[in-house]
Amino acid sequence: MAEQITPRADDYGQWYQDVIRAAKLAETSPVRGSMVMPPNGYELWENMRDGLDGMFKATGHRNAYFPLFIPKSFLEKEAEHVEGFAKECAVVTHYRLKEEGGELIVDPDAELDEPLVVRPTSETIIWDTYSRWIQSWRDLPLKLNQWANVVRWEMRTRLFLRTAEFLWQEGHTAHATEQEAVDETRQMLDVYADFAQDWMAMPVIRGVKTASERFPGAVDTYCIEALMQDGKALQAGTSHFLGQNFARAFDCTFQNQDNEPEYVWATSWGVSTRLIGALIMTHGDDAGVIMPPRLAPVQVAIVPITRKNGDNEAVMDAARQMRDDLVADGVRVVLDDRDQYRPGWKFAQYEVEGVPVRLAVGPRDVENGTAEMARRDSGDKEAVSQREIAAHVRRALHEVQQGLYDRALAFRQQHTHTADTYDAFKAQIEEGGFVLMHWDGTAETEAQVKEETKATIRCVPFPGQFSGVDTEAPGTDPVSGAPSAGRVVFARAY
């Protein structure tokens, strides 16, 4: 029997888990909060990684690798950074096990002189390194990225959205001037926003975090925020302007052109496997996940329909010819010739896994020189010519990519509202979605709203992102009655 997927309307959280399991994107593992990623999930991540990596390189970054283990003392050097991460660090204190009474125990004689922290993020080890690499203004800018795993011992975990170990990239750059570092921070935020929109087909809001939501150790944290189908917001990527905080903590200076020592200006930015969770909750439906074609591990599945007494060779020949044509055209395609599953089973399974375009070819099609092409997003089917299959598939993939984006954008627009009174705000927050409301800029008001409504300020948005709403226009904070410089984006968030 089929994998059961709970309808979204019944229980969105359960739907999310069901979809991940049924589409074989991830599984829980024996260790709390850590996940196994089967090929369906990992290939999706690989495609995200490749897309982003190309964009990083196009903006002048190079990849490097820094160690998993960080001396505990490094984490003590930046006060806010310690404060932010100390509570969720995995720590290695020993380097050997031994057998005692038939079981393995930690050898008490093998204690490390200094405990090692499993990186929750790599600012400290990287800035320790940078302090040795950077001597002169000629060494700047230094723009590196690393693809890595990090560990944060979270209290409560959720597949992809918050796992104890996750895969991510972290960019770390060093600059001679404040302006250059700020420009870098903003540029990388734009890279993330472009990636979300052009690759993931996921519209995002760009903005800056309030002080209370800022990255530990950052001067400013910029972010992209997406809206999930259940009306909750998800922080999908962050780009931090770190000022000279880490340079000071790790004594990283350079000599400027006037032969004077100066502290280096820094940025860091990252996105993680959380993006997979964002993708699932942006596009999925009650039948399963829907992969945006640009990222889909399998873009096209070809299902041959054979018959006991039919001319199966002709069907298979047609299927193989289409596969070859599509491969030649650079399409990621599988020809599913497994005979232990019937066509209906395969149709259902590819829908669960979110393959954007499906082709079916049977005896009738062979006669007509056609194939049945079905779109995952709309369910639309049409008969297309086998001979021009590559062109038809290209068009369909493009339409699915665009269709997913349009649908997600329309959803976000329908679930974005303004509120001018606190009561209206509370009602709107209960409905879900983004709520644009004036804010007096104080942490007190922000905390009060969070306490009373569970909504947080997702960001202070950049101008011009909401049609018909000028978020820059001054007004009055309806919560405190104090003057406000503009509207900010509130939502309940993951």
Added chain:
RNA sequence: CGGGGCGUAGCGCAGCUCGGUAGCGCGCCUGCUUUGGGAGCAGGAGGUCGUGGGUUCGAAUCCCGCCGCCCCGACCA
């Protein structure tokens, strides 16, 4: 850390109240018939019932301890 739930075959579960030597569905293996939307029949393999102790002639079942996982909150990407 608070609240709730659950550990029995690969997966999902029943059996436990009322102790008597373990069962169902899916999956898996073999064969035959099937194949244009999650096939049918027949046969078959597979389990120290999370773990340690206790009660008992006898424990998946009763009692005590421990471990783990999931969900909801607080905290966080």
